[in-house]
Amino acid sequence: MDQSNIEEIVRQVLASMQGRDLNASYGQTPAAGASYAGAPGASYPLPTKAHVAVLTQLGHFDIREYPVPALGDGDILVKVEGCGVCGTDAHEYKRDPFSLIPVALGHEGTGTIIAMGKNVKKDSAGKDLHVGDKVVTCMIFHDDPEITVYDLNKQNVGGADVYGLLPDDDIHLNGWFSDYLFIREGSTIFNVSDMDLDSRILIEPAAVLVHAVERAKSTGILRFASRVVVQGCGPIGLLCIAVLRTMGVNQIVAVDGNMQRLEFAKRLGADATVNFADYPNGIEQLTEGVKNAFGGYLADFGFQCTGNPKAHSNIYKFIRNGGGLCELGFFVNGGDATINPHFDMCSKEITLVGSWVYTLRDYVNTFAFLKRAKAIGLPVTELITHKFPLDQINEALDTNLAQKGLKIAVMVNQ
Numbered sequence: 001m002d003q004s005n006i007e008e009i010v011r012q013v014l015a016s017m018q019g020r021d022l023n024a025s026y027g028q029t030p031a032a033g034a035s036y037a038g039a040p041g042a043s044y045p046l047p048t049k050a051h052v053a054v055l056t057q058l059g060h061f062d063i064r065e066y067p068v069p070a071l072g073d074g075d076i077l078v079k080v081e082g083c084g085v086c087g088t089d090a091h092e093y094k095r096d097p098f099s100l101i102p103v104a105l106g107h108e109g110t111g112t113i114i115a116m117g118k119n120v121k122k123d124s125a126g127k128d129l130h131v132g133d134k135v136v137t138c139m140i141f142h143d144d145p146e147i148t149v150y151d152l153n154k155q156n157v158g159g160a161d162v163y164g165l166l167p168d169d170d171i172h173l174n175g176w177f178s179d180y181l182f183i184r185e186g187s188t189i190f191n192v193s194d195m196d197l198d199s200r201i202l203i204e205p206a207a208v209l210v211h212a213v214e215r216a217k218s219t220g221i222l223r224f225a226s227r228v229v230v231q232g233c234g235p236i237g238l239l240c241i242a243v244l245r246t247m248g249v250n251q252i253v254a255v256d257g258n259m260q261r262l263e264f265a266k267r268l269g270a271d272a273t274v275n276f277a278d279y280p281n282g283i284e285q286l287t288e289g290v291k292n293a294f295g296g297y298l299a300d301f302g303f304q305c306t307g308n309p310k311a312h313s314n315i316y317k318f319i320r321n322g323g324g325l326c327e328l329g330f331f332v333n334g335g336d337a338t339i340n341p342h343f344d345m346c347s348k349e350i351t352l353v354g355s356w357v358y359t360l361r362d363y364v365n366t367f368a369f370l371k372r373a374k375a376i377g378l379p380v381t382e383l384i385t386h387k388f389p390l391d392q393i394n395e396a397l398d399t400n401l402a403q404k405g406l407k408i409a410v411m412v413n414q
């Protein structure tokens, strides 16, 4: 082989590599005004700067500008469309219990892939990923990233991080309250291009309920014909009702102290509601109220969806002998609850399961739940009662803390 042949081969190899490299931005900050062509019909200008809402002190976000870091071969750049405000964000905003300040918050987000490294081919459920696809993230595994691709059976989120609760680092684009999110290699990501924007914003909180109902089913007590009491009608309790209804459970009683929430509980599938404010004379009277709502019966199964220890003590009274209970209201430490082990558990033979967060498997089921709920006409996306632009994120958090509305969302690039 003579010198000119070698040169020709090298030239061809370089040309083909360049062709492939169109699918990645390699190790350089993209040039201003550069654009990227990926999936057929999709073309996105590559940003050089991102605007991130950073919680810089208790009760205050600043919008900070950071350069968009260079993408590695396994990284993805997402243009954010929106992100829900979670109770966890409100805890961070008020008290910083995880000592993360300064932190980029926002974990209930969704957006569009605008660039990705050459090694990115599939999402965490095995679906193809392209530039232009709508995605959500789940968790980031540092120990064994392979598990995110090949094993959806990981039992708990322990040991994993999530975007929106990461310590600040030199990437900075770590939370969904931002106009761009940098998704690093080893993250879980799902292609949800076939879902509308508001449904995508509700995936993360809805996954908590899909997981709780799976935990409840493990008792063998929750069935189609079961009488189910759901205590607490914030976004979590309301989504619980929608999941149960979508599965075919149709004797659901919702318990809360807020009429507006109880009315919405009915629209999401509750057959009857009990406002505990109408029962000021104690738990015996309230129990009668729940029993009447079921036509004279106690519940077969209960879901406890408030963070109030007193509510945990109360819910045992609503459940029949041999019934079941899923406690999911305490994502963080809410204090101790008192029960009477003889009356509440032993003599009743209650089967109790706890539920916390979700697994990767639950995420995939959550997509099915949200699509099915929409198909049967449940107004799940009406849970989002308030929308704020990114530069009003402080107002968004204050609205959440004032307990106005149900789910608050921050909308970006809209």
Ligand SMILES: [Zn+2]
Binding pocket: 086, 087, 088, 107, 108, 204, 205
């Ligand atoms: Zn959340």
